[in-house]
Amino acid sequence: MEFSAPVLNYTLLSPMLILLGGALIGVLVEAFMSKALRPITQLSVTLGTLVLALVQVWKVRNEQSVSAAMGSVVIDGPAVLLQASIIIISIISVLLIADTEHFTALAASLPGSDEERHALQTGNQVTEVYPLTLFAVAGMLLFPVSSDLITLFVALEMLSLPLYLMAGLSRRRRLASQESALKYFLLGAFSSAFFLFGAAFLYGYSASITFSGIRDAVVGGGGNDVFLLIGIAFLSVGLLFKVGAVPFHAWSPDVYQGAPTPVTAFMAAATKVAAFGAMLRIYYTSFANAQWSWTPMLTIIAIITMVFGSLVAIAQRDVKRMLAYSSIAHAGFLLTGVIALNKAGLEASLFYLFAYGITTVGAFAIVTLVRDSAGEVTDLNRWKGLGKRSPWVATAFAGFLLSFAGIPLTSGFIGKFSIFSAAYESGARSVVIAGVLSSAIAAFFYIRVIVLMFFTDPVEDGTSVEIPSSLTSITVIFSLIVTIALGVFPAPILNFISNLATFIR
């Protein structure tokens, strides 16, 4: 048998390749650059790579190809939109990560050890977080565009492994941070085992590992349905874990709380986009015709997820945990987009993912600003009277919360409206009702925070608000502008999306 070299369309793959390249450069910088120049170099390399990748994505926005990498990667409208969203979110998250204050000087050192203190004093701040970020981003870009099971699995691990590590890098409360890393890692590995097992059965069912092959098998029928169903079920476990849907959500509150806030922002926003992107692709293309088998399952999960997320968030006392639960609720709302299984649903989901991602980063960016001598203050009771102490920060945060709550004139409302109407159009009434009701519950705790910030008097306990670094302020302002703009005048972006949003097979 003769060996034929693989044909790769480098233009279409360039965004991912660029990122991987940037990541490798990052590693080298980490190894050989003098510690003084390291942080700034890393930052510029990372930003540069991301921007370059974004440019590339923009270049190929109208390309469509299933054979970008021997049929393992498909580039189409949704792919471009998802990749663009991920990169934009990553850029503004990196602006947060740039604030080294959040990261331990020496991850390998013992918490509170001399070694660590020394590294801190000598300013010997290791900056491995940048290359890790880039690797993760690369994985995230690959995840939603992969079109066979191998690539999907590899991409999954590629985006997960760096995140596991990044979760453990916090400078303050390192034990908690490491714990979150451990939890994230063990559960992540656990779920990816399910994922892989499911993949195996899909392969067994369809005798093919490409999505199109699976699709043909599903359309043709004839295969062993049990294999198909087990396949779908276990694959879903892996995906639902990543998006944080009940009952596979348990990791997210702990990890969100434990991880360094910039990392939380990054993974809360970007991971959701990537995971939902992959989910949408595989459900809309491969499983579309097996709707009967998975719609009920997803419907139930979606309902449980949104209700659970909204309910539990009410009783939270820690702002990061509260946002975690709110993101669980939003995962539920996003699932309705998958259930919808129509073009409207796809467009809505893409819009929602982008809008939600940006808002999330913005919200966490605010969280990084509220600090006292011992670092960030995430206890809500100490956020009292924030509106008095620093009205603008509080106002921005209120804006993000209102968007989460889906109040009109914010991106959150447009997103909710479009995704619910798409779901309703596909006849998934129960989900819409549940969505509306849980939105009502959710509104309750978003408003509670606003009350805390504006209508209660500050407690004098040294909680102060950091004057935001220029980078952080860029993130906040950008996110806020996008959040409002997408709420007031979403027409352009919606048009852009609806022109591109069609999966090719």
Next chain:
Amino acid sequence: MTTSNSLVYLIALPLLGATILLLAGRRADKWGHILGTLMSGSSFAVGLYQLSQMLGRSNTARPVEQKLFEWISVGSFKVDAGLLLDQLSICFVLLITGVGTLIHIYSISYMSHDHDRRRFFAYLNLFIAAMLLLVLGNSYLNLYVGWEGVGLASYLLIGFWNQKPAYATASKKAFVMNRVGDMGLSFAIMIAFATVGTVSFAGIKEHAHHTSTAALTAMGIMLLVAATGKSAQFPLQAWLGDAMAGPTPVSALIHAATMVTAGVYLITRSNFIFDAAPTAQLLVVIVGAITLLFGALIGTAKDDIKKALAASTMSQIGYMILGAGLGPVGYAFAIMHLLTHGFFKAGMFLGAGSVMHGMNDEVNMRKYGALRKFMPITFVTFGLGYLAILGVPPFAGFYSKDMIIETAFNAGGIKGILLGSVTLLGAGITAFYMTRVMILTFTGKARWDEEAHPHESPLLMWLPMAILAIGSVSSGYLLSRGDALVNWLSPLFEHHGEHEELLAPIVVSALALGMVAIGVAIAFLKYSRQEVASVAPENVSVFTKIAREDLMQDRFNEAVFMRPGQQLTQVLVKTDEAVIDGAVRGVGKLAMGSSSLLRGVQSGFVRSYAALIFVGAALLIAAIWVVVQ
């Protein structure tokens, strides 16, 4: 129908007066009373002018209309702001403005010491305007405006000294009980619109004959309810006694001469309804009969001179209502008694006021006595009024009241006999308590407090009294000479055949005078022969006690309406807080509770999280199993 542009001035002038006086505030203190009196007087002049015009026209062409503007017009519900002056309303116009003006003059002096006199005159003008609107409106809705307008004026005047809590309460009581009556009026209007499709007098009169008796009866009863409210008739009579809290001129004008007679006007005005609704008419008669005894009985026990007079007013209006209830034959006599009563009762109230004025506002007759020497004019004028109300010929009451008694007898059958005897009995009791008032006040020996030094009132006060006295002497004769009033009003009422006479007029008069004589005699024996205690004796018959208590009317209302109402309110306030709002807060608590409950799932142990995932996956498989099977 003849139209005129000047009707509106009747109302506009006093209204203007009121507005100016209220807006000008203290600035007007110097000339306010003058302006008020002038406005009322000029309105009276306009009335006279209208009368002269009216006399100049033929019997049928007398009514005058003026359409001001389209007030409310929605779909078929069209009401113009229109005025109607016909033979009926002109009587009232002249009574209101005439007596009104006299009382304005009286008040100038009576209120001269009150530094809020201007405000008082503003209210008086307001009242005149509202009352004129009441009698001039050409539809029930316009009448309604005046109807509540006088209610407001009366509220303001009763509460004129509302710094005294009791007085404030009295005014509130009056307004609320009137509102209950007003409700009846609104019901009547609604029924009218729903059944007849219009609310104007003319329109309803036109359709009355092809409208079902049921509907008309309903309307009639509702109108009666309204009348009982405004005219202090049973069962809505309780407010009148307390209304005496107002300055005496108010009692004279509003609670004797004019406003309280509005009920009689309403019923006579609605003759086309009542004539077609016998049941309603019967009720009217019954109410009248009950009230005339009710009032009379209360009158016998009152030591407060004003309350005694108020009770008598109640009872006299009972006569009028009864008369009006007797149908076409009765209307004219009701109105006649209304007019004559307007004179003598107003006169007597002013007399009472004059007495109080002399006795530094003492109202307890047991603290009076022997005043005829000190205030002769008051004594004479009051006395004339007294003779008039007793119905002694040839004084006014003789003509008007006997007519009603006579008509009552002629009502026919058992009904006639009953009514007749009731009215006779009433006449007797009236004689008793009025005589009692006379004796206690003017005769016997003085029982005054030390600081009292009675004196005759100044000209401005006794002049109106004198004029009214003349009225109480002559009005009856003038109005009944050649059935003047009856013929004057006859075009308005549909006459069916005369009733057969049960008793000859002369007999009736004889009986009546007999009763009166008995009443007077008893009074003399009881109060003139023996000493009168200056404090009301406690060891009196239970009947007297009850009478003093206004026949328990207030206790009844309190027990049946007020207290249950207050309790209901309290209960509802609590329920709203506890149940309805409680439910709302409950939802919140529920969410909070379930939230803290569900948090438990997040144990913090990695293995339990893994277990969660495992179970989740297992459930999915189970689901699949179900699907496949």
Next chain:
Amino acid sequence: MDAANYLYLSVLLFTIGAVGVVVRRNAIVVFMCVELMLNAANLAFVTFSRINGDLNGQVVAFFTMVVAACEVVVGLAIIVTIYRSRRSASVDDASLLKR
């Protein structure tokens, strides 16, 4: 011999692995159970590859091994740090973050 048996075996291994994750306390062991699950998946792949008569399944198996190796690196790194700072590899001790 019937290939289905290999499938049963893989399912059995997978379940053992999953249960192990839930019941064992030592992080290392837990992690090994995960590896067991991955290999169960591999077995399934290879079996199916055999049933379907193509090589894809076996290719996947190789990929999986590589990925698993990476996972081991990261995993052990994390576990070791935790162990160093806590002097315990029991996953139950790591429960600061909860509720």
Next chain:
Amino acid sequence: MNSLILLMLLPIIGSIAVAVTPKTKEVLTKQVALGTTVVVALATIAMAVNFQRDNVELQFVEKYSWIPTFGINFAVGIDGLALVLILMSTILAPIVVLAGWNEAHGGRWSVKTFYILILVLETMMIGVFVATDVFLFYVIFEAMLIPVYFLIGGYGSGERSAAAVKFLIYSLFGGLLMLASIIALYVMSGAQGGHTFDLQALSQLQMSSTTQNFLFLGFFIAFAIKAPLWPLHTWLPDAAASATPGTSVLLLGVLDKVGTFGMIRYCLTLFPEASKTFTPLIMVLAVISIVYGAILAIGQKDLKRLIAFTSISHFGFITMGIFAMTSQGHSGATLYMFNHGFSTAALFIVGGWMIARRGSSTIADFGGLQRVTPVMAWSFFLAGMSSLALPGLSSFVSEFLVLVGTFTRYPVHAVIATFGIVLAALYILIPVQKALHGPTTPGNEGLSDLNLREKIAIAPVIAIIIALGFYPSPLLNVINPASAHVIAQMGFTDPAPTNGDK
């Protein structure tokens, strides 16, 4: 000037102007705000003049594409109903600003913020009435909660934040139900020829009666909460009790009208059948509101809460008039909305002054004010009289129209409702007696009477109350065609005189 969108922009421009005024010059800030509101009022009146009464079609129509993807337009236009309500809102606004000249000072934030919120709110108040695109309506309907929320929570008194939250949650809940209905409409419109939110187009949709009932409820509950209809009323007393008088005026006078306005504009237009189905239930609720609100008003000890409960009773009348489906009831209800705006405004404004002077809102703390501060006392008395619908004052006309209009179709309801007028006498006269009459309570001797600014503020309100009592035609002529149109669309005709079935 005949552009509704320009009208909506004016307050926004004003708010920007306010924003740029220096923080130190509070008076300037207030003057700018006042000036803006006055201009808006004049502009509205100018439009009202150019309004063609007998044309039942929407007028001053403007339409710009907003979110074409969902077929959403920024479409505005008004009929008689909307015109009346805009007039009310924009006339009330300057009065509120002038009357509450010093309201902003007790607040958590600057005076500027207060007036910015007020002006933004005014824009939304106009917008919510002029929107002819359901989506646009919903957006404003929800968005206008936010400024009110901050006005109550930031500048109110007492349990202000709790009250604000209660208000917001209540309203959001209703709003979300409405959102579900709107989504359903949108989807159906897509199925029946093109996604759209155009009110006219949506009213043509074919749907099964069950669907219609559910969607109707979605809308109605939202409006019933706003209105507020028993038993969804409990947020109102709290909100009104904690808000500043000015805010309360806008809240009860204008925002709550959105509820009753919505019932006419959306419930009846979009779901005629369902409206008919639910009419019996709604009529009962309305009657309950009337009596219940009145009785609870009688039981209140706090002046603001009392006024709030009277409004619940009044909204009962409005709702009853709307669903009586007679031209009298309907026009009456619309007129009632306008009149209630002003009588409640008068009560709250004067009540607010009394409270501000006395430093307490407990009725028992007042007493004898008529002698101490005659002008203020008279203003309050007149306001009360119009609230109990004294003939000759504006509210009488509307209340009586509602009663008559209801009686012709629902006599029993009308009769029970009429008992409300006796209760009204009680709930007004009791506070009048306690606060204005009787001996002057110690501590009140020194209270100052209304100053010129306050007189200027209250004068127009009282003038309107009296003028419309005697001459309501100008408004009725605008309202009648609109109401007749709705009644006709619903396929109703006024019951003819029965002559007692003879």
